[in-house]
Amino acid sequence: MSLALAPTDEATGGTVSPDLARLGLLAEEWKAAQEHRRRAAEELLAAQERLRNAAASAEAAESRFREACPAAFGIAPKIVSAHPVDAWVATRCDTSDRLAATGSSSLYRDFIEWCVGSGLPQADPGRWPQTRFGRELSDRGFTARKNRLGHTLRVGLSLRGESGRG
Numbered sequence: 001m002s003l004a005l006a007p008t009d010e011a012t013g014g015t016v017s018p019d020l021a022r023l024g025l026l027a028e029e030w031k032a033a034q035e036h037r038r039r040a041a042e043e044l045l046a047a048q049e050r051l052r053n054a055a056a057s058a059e060a061a062e063s064r065f066r067e068a069c070p071a072a073f074g075i076a077p078k079i080v081s082a083h084p085v086d087a088w089v090a091t092r093c094d095t096s097d098r099l100a101a102t103g104s105s106s107l108y109r110d111f112i113e114w115c116v117g118s119g120l121p122q123a124d125p126g127r128w129p130q131t132r133f134g135r136e137l138s139d140r141g142f143t144a145r146k147n148r149l150g151h152t153l154r155v156g157l158s159l160r161g162e163s164g165r166g
Contacts, residue, residue, distance in 0.1 A: 084123040085136040088114050093157055100158040103151055104144065108133050110159055 016024075088111050089095065108130045115123040134152075138144065142157045 082122065084115060084118075084120060084128070085111070085133070085140065087118070087120070087123075089140070089157070092160060094160050095157060097158060098156045101145070101147075101153040101155050102158045104130075104134060104154055105151070106159065107137070107154055107157065 092110060092114055093107075094100070111133055112125045112128065115125045115128065134144065137154055137157070142154045144152050145155060147153055
């Protein structure tokens with residue numbers, strides 16, 4: 001057996017047992033694996049940060065593109081009708097509940113207030129008596145019925161922010 005092959009302890013100059021030498025090699029291997037894991041974790045965190053930045057950049061670009069070209073995303077531009085009743089229904093009313101019943105007088109008062117506030121020439125309150133307003137609502141499918149007190153209600157139409165059950 002050759003002494004040159006046996007590991008030696010540099011501090012004492014003596015030989016080291018093979019088990020202790022194997023443990024030393026395993027410890028070095030473990031340290032190298034830990035360092036490799038630490039570097040991989042740092043690289044992973046950096047990659048995640050780059051991914052977050054890229055996603056934010058893509059979302060911002062998509063948002064700018066949506067604003068510049070809404071038709072590309074299937075967003076039709078909102079066109080408000082030139083007719084005052086259509087514009088009022090679109091801005092002030094909820095038509096989602098087909099069973100909603102709202103007092104005609106309440107609807108008419110809100111319509112007149114909206115006309116005054118809108119400033120549209122075709123929405124001049126003097127051109128809109130309650131009878132004409134009611135006829136326009138009927139033409140748009142909002143039927144009239146009377147409640148047990150004899151007040152006229154419009155069915156399928158309610159003012160936004162009100163219950164509309166009557």
